[in-house]
Structure formats: C-alpha cells, structure tokens
Amino acid sequence: MKEKSLITKFKFGAASLLLFLLFPFLSFAQQAKVNAGIDSTSIKIGEQIIFSIEVETDSTNLVVFPEGQTFKPMEMVESLGADTTTVEDRFKLLKKYSLTQFDSGAYTIPQQKVIIQNREYLTDSFRLEVANVKVDTTRQKMYPIKPAVDVPKGFEFPKWIWWLLAALVLLGVAFYFFRRKKKKQEEVPELPPYEQAMLELKQLDDSSLLPDREIKEYYSQLTFSVRKYLDRKIYDRALESTTSELIAYLELRKKAGELSLKDTSIGNLQQLLKRADLAKFANSRPDVITAKSDRTKVEHFIKDVRQVVPEPTEEELMQDENYRKEKLQRKRRNKIIAILGGVIVAALVVITVLINTKGFDFVKDSVLGNETKELLEGDWIRSEYGTPQVSIITPEVLVRKTVDRNDELQEMLLGSETFDAGTLEGNLYTLLITGPVNPQGDFDLQKAVDGIYTSLEARGARNIIIKQEDFSTINNTEGIKVFGTFNLENPVTGGPIKKEYAILNFGANGGFQQIMVVFNEGDEYAEEISQRIENSVQLKN
Structure with missing residues (x-):
C-alpha cells in the first residue's frame, strides 16, 4: 500500500510539473501576433x-495602430x-501606410508601436535606400543656364493721381448736393404775375x-x-x-x-x-403813414397796369407751355447727364484701382473678354x-476633317485621319493626324519631321523658325517635338500675324501620330493651353 501510494504521488507530481512547463506555451498561443513589412527596399526620390x-x-481585443508622422525620417x-x-475565432487586421x-x-x-488590449508591441525596423533620378544626357539635351533678365516693374500710378481722384469725388458729391438744392428751389411753383x-x-x-420801424427793408x-x-x-x-431809366421807359411806351x-x-x-x-x-426814414400810403399806391399801380396790358393770347400761352416743357426736358436731360457723369467717374475710379492692383491685362481680359482665357x-x-489611337485632353x-494629301508623308502611310479645332488664323488652332x-x-520619323517646314509653308506660313528636341509622353512613348514661330498674313488687314507653334511627332504602335498647336505669340493663356495638351498626350495600343 505504501509503495502504491508513492507511485500515485509520483504520477501526480509529474503531471503537475508537465502542466507547469507547458503553461507559458499555452498562454503564448493565446497572445496576439504582430508582423510588419515594406514592399520595396529601394526607391527613387519622390x-x-x-x-x-x-x-x-482575439476578436474581443482592442487594437490601436500608429498614427501621425511616426515614420521619420520617412514622410507619411x-x-x-x-x-x-x-480566422476561426480570431481576427486578422492589415493596416497599410504610404511613405x-x-x-x-x-x-x-524606426520600430512602430502597436497597442493591443493595453499591451504594447513593437514592429521590426527596416532599411531603405533612396536613389537620385538619373538624367540620360545622351537622350535629353542639356542647355546652358540663361542669363539674368531685368524684369520691368509693374505699372504704377503716381500718388498725386489718387489725391486728384479723391478731389474729383468730393467735387462730384458737392456738385450733386448743390444741384439737388437748386432743383428743389426751382421746383417751387410760381404764381402768375398779378x-x-x-x-x-x-x-x-x-x-x-413797420411796427419795428424797419423802414429801409420795408421799402426794399x-x-x-x-x-x-x-x-x-x-x-x-x-x-x-x-x-430814372424805368420811368423813362414807361413814358416812352406811353408816348408810342x-x-x-x-x-x-x-x-x-x-x-x-x-x-x-x-x-x-x-438813410431817410419816412413815417409810417407815408409808408402805408406808398404801399396803397403800389397796389393801385399794379392794378392799372393789369387793365392796360392785354392778357396773353392762346398762341402766347401755348408758346409759354412749350417753353415750360422744353425747360422740363432740359432739366431731365441735365439730370441724366449728371448721373451718367457720376457713373463714368465711379467706373474710372474702379478701373484705375483694378489696374493698379491687378494689372492692365487683368482688367482688359475681364472687361473686354479673352477667348483663350x-x-x-x-x-x-x-x-x-483615330487608329492608331491617340488620347488627349483639349478645351x-x-x-x-477630310484632307487630300499628296505630300511625301502620305506615301509612307496606308491612310490617315485628321481632326482639328479652330482656324490657323484664329487665337488657337489644334490639329491631330x-x-x-x-x-x-x-x-522614317525624322524624315516625316523634316517635311514640317514644307507643310507650314504650303499653308501660308512665312519667316518660319524651327527648333527640335526629344519628347516623352506620360506613358513613356518617345517622340520628337518641333516648335518655333512663323508669320501668317492677316486675311482682313493684310498685315502679319506672329504665331507660335508646337508639333509632337510619334512613330508608335505601327503608325504615325502628329499633334500640332498654333497660337498667337505672347498669349500666355494659349501657351498654358498648349502645355496642358502636350502633357496629356497618350498613345494606346
């Protein structure tokens, strides 16, 4: 019995020891797993x-991933x-960052910290190589640094102009109120003479x-x-x-x-x-009785004149009515002129401010309009x-367009499709072949490019300047860019129109592709349009 008891105790102790040894591994099996990685160990700048x-x-655990710029020196x-x-009763989370x-x-x-149910886990650190972008000088032409150019200062008005404008505004306001006051005075209706x-x-x-003995004012x-x-x-x-002059005139009229x-x-x-x-x-001071007598004499005199002077005829009354109408129309006309003058002055002030702050070109384009803008x-x-397919973005x-071509380029093609917008003489012309x-x-692509001069000359271009450089589209299709200037005859005035042009030429996908943009020289909006069209070209298989 004693031996059996010892064996039982030994088995129990061994089981306890085994459970004790396996417990950390069982606990670890229930812990979270954190792994990290990068998709490349070397990149180019940018x-x-x-x-x-x-x-x-475990699905019940809370997971907090790193946030913010914790990847320095890399930028998130x-x-x-x-x-x-x-995965069975567990969750697998995958978090990605673009660096x-x-x-x-x-x-x-650096190592990144992940918090799982209030416990921190650190990822591995990773080594990354960032290389410079190499420039192939055998394919990309190098140009000397351009010398410094003196940029003229923007147009500015002298300060005295602003003082003059302020004075004109004040004078305009004063004139307006003066005219308004005078108009109110003139609008008081006047009775007939008697x-x-x-x-x-x-x-x-x-x-x-008279009671105040203001004799002088009374007689006045x-x-x-x-x-x-x-x-x-x-x-x-x-x-x-x-x-004496007034009395002499009355006596003269009486004698006549x-x-x-x-x-x-x-x-x-x-x-x-x-x-x-x-x-x-x-400073003579007649007495009050004399003054009252003189007032009565004035009333009698006015009544005498009324009796001897005939009333105006119907024709005279009509003339007087026409005069009043004409006077009223003149007042209205002056009012309209004053309002228009005020509007013109205000407009000039606004335009002057805009020219001084935004520039003359901005005002010209906003008021008169600009087609290319x-x-x-x-x-x-x-x-x-067309085919082969050319994809571009255009305004x-x-x-x-149907074009009959008899040039050397046409002999190298099985056929071609032509598309365009605008006219060569207009502000912007776009052509695709x-x-x-x-x-x-x-x-031979270079041979096709060499024929551009003849093609432009056939369309009326003169004084043609041609420059050439290699060009690559956004999907890395290599081609040749021809650009420069030429003169075109104005069909209205007969004078020259200075034009800039850019022509992209490709020999890709078993075909020939040509995109041409022509615009007026110095038109910054059209130049930006040309750049956007060039940057959008894609040649698809």
Whole structure:
C-alpha cells in the first residue's frame, strides 16, 4: 500500500510539473501576433513605398495602430484603411501606410508601436535606400543656364493721381448736393404775375417791418414787388434798371401808344421809387403813414397796369407751355447727364484701382473678354481619336476633317485621319493626324519631321523658325517635338500675324501620330493651353 501510494504521488507530481512547463506555451498561443513589412527596399526620390502591419488577435481585443508622422525620417503620405479577415475565432487586421522621401540616401524606418488590449508591441525596423533620378544626357539635351533678365516693374500710378481722384469725388458729391438744392428751389411753383404781386404785398402787410420801424427793408421789399411785376409784364430789365431809366421807359411806351397808363400813375410810381432810393441809400426814414400810403399806391399801380396790358393770347400761352416743357426736358436731360457723369467717374475710379492692383491685362481680359482665357478656364474634354489611337485632353472636341494629301508623308502611310479645332488664323488652332504606316514603304520619323517646314509653308506660313528636341509622353512613348514661330498674313488687314507653334511627332504602335498647336505669340493663356495638351498626350495600343 505504501509503495502504491508513492507511485500515485509520483504520477501526480509529474503531471503537475508537465502542466507547469507547458503553461507559458499555452498562454503564448493565446497572445496576439504582430508582423510588419515594406514592399520595396529601394526607391527613387519622390516614389512611394507601402509599409504594412499585420495583427492577429482575439476578436474581443482592442487594437490601436500608429498614427501621425511616426515614420521619420520617412514622410507619411497617406494612412490607408485597415482590412479585417476572420480566422476561426480570431481576427486578422492589415493596416497599410504610404511613405516617401525627397532626399537621396540610406534611411532606417524606426520600430512602430502597436497597442493591443493595453499591451504594447513593437514592429521590426527596416532599411531603405533612396536613389537620385538619373538624367540620360545622351537622350535629353542639356542647355546652358540663361542669363539674368531685368524684369520691368509693374505699372504704377503716381500718388498725386489718387489725391486728384479723391478731389474729383468730393467735387462730384458737392456738385450733386448743390444741384439737388437748386432743383428743389426751382421746383417751387410760381404764381402768375398779378397773383404773385398781390401775394407778396399781403406778406408785406403781415410782416412786422413797420411796427419795428424797419423802414429801409420795408421799402426794399415794396419796390421789389412792383419792379418784379413790371419785369414779367412790360419790361424784362425792370429789376436791374435805375429809377430814372424805368420811368423813362414807361413814358416812352406811353408816348408810342403802346401803354395807356395815366400820368398820375407814372408820377406816383416815380415818387415812390425816389422815396425808396432815399430810404435805402440816404438813410431817410419816412413815417409810417407815408409808408402805408406808398404801399396803397403800389397796389393801385399794379392794378392799372393789369387793365392796360392785354392778357396773353392762346398762341402766347401755348408758346409759354412749350417753353415750360422744353425747360422740363432740359432739366431731365441735365439730370441724366449728371448721373451718367457720376457713373463714368465711379467706373474710372474702379478701373484705375483694378489696374493698379491687378494689372492692365487683368482688367482688359475681364472687361473686354479673352477667348483663350475662357477656353483655359472652361471644361476640358479627354477624347480618343483615330487608329492608331491617340488620347488627349483639349478645351474643345476635335472634329474630323477630310484632307487630300499628296505630300511625301502620305506615301509612307496606308491612310490617315485628321481632326482639328479652330482656324490657323484664329487665337488657337489644334490639329491631330494619325494613321498606320505602310509596311511596304520606308517610314522614317525624322524624315516625316523634316517635311514640317514644307507643310507650314504650303499653308501660308512665312519667316518660319524651327527648333527640335526629344519628347516623352506620360506613358513613356518617345517622340520628337518641333516648335518655333512663323508669320501668317492677316486675311482682313493684310498685315502679319506672329504665331507660335508646337508639333509632337510619334512613330508608335505601327503608325504615325502628329499633334500640332498654333497660337498667337505672347498669349500666355494659349501657351498654358498648349502645355496642358502636350502633357496629356497618350498613345494606346
């Protein structure tokens, strides 16, 4: 029994020892797994690599991947989303990062920290080589550094212009308010001569000039009323005439039989005017009774004149009505002119400010419009043309064009398709030619390029300047670029139009492809259009 008990104890101890030894391995089997890797160990400057972190863990665990610029000296371009897959009762997460570097050299991507259920795990570090982009000088021509060019200063207005504009604005505002005030004064309707004179006499009676012994002012208003009445009815210079001149004119009209006033009426007016002259200029002070008597004499004189001066005829009234209408139209016309003048001044101020801040070309293009600018800023279209297929982006869709070609190039092709937009004489002209090469012929791309001069000359180009360089499309198709300037006769004026051109030539995919852009020399918008078209060319199989 004792021996059996010892054996049992030994078996139990051995099992416990085995379980103790296996426990760490069983626990480790339940732990998370973290692996990392990169898709390339060497890149060129500016290229990107993919850094991947793979985590395998229990589905209930929380996983936190590194975020931010933790990959220095590498620069994180983009943090891609994590992909999740299920393996039995465990999750497998795959997180990717896009990294790059813009300086050549050897770099080490540091260890990255991954947190799983509050426990930290570190990935491996990786070595990466970043190489310079090599330039093949045998295929890419090298040009000397251009000398420094003095750039003229932008157009600026002198400071005194702004002070002058400010003064003009202030004068315009002052003139506007002055005209407005004068207009309000003129708009007060004036009564007919007799009614107006009676109204002024009544206002004089209601005043306090006589009780206050303001004799001088009283006689001034009294004589003004009678003179104004005579000015409107008989003598249009009665207001500025002296007393003797006015009386002499009335007596002359009476002797001529044109004015049948009584001598007593003229005499009373003469005495009144002389007394008023003494009161105004010699400090004479007639008594109140005399002043009231003179006021009565003025009223009688006005009534006498009204009786002897005939009322205006219908024709005179119509003439007066036409005069008033003409005067009203003149006022309206002056108002319109003033408003237009204000608008013009405001427009000039705005244009001046825009020219000074934005430049003359900006104002010209915005006000008058610019066809090539509108094309550049409009919607561009990518289209595919002909066989072999050419894909380009243009501001306008190229339209198929039928062309009879008898040149040497046509002999090297089985046929060709031509597409264009615009006209050669216009602001922008785009031409595309593509066609399969004749297998029986002797096609030579350089020979086709050499025929460009003859082709341009046949279309009316003169003083042609041709430059040539190698060209490569975005999908690495090699070709030849021909560019330069030429003159074209203006069909309207007969003068020369200076043109710039760029022609891309390819012999790819068993065919010949040519893209030409022609635009006016110095048109920066058209030049940018040409660059965008060149950069978009793709030749497809």
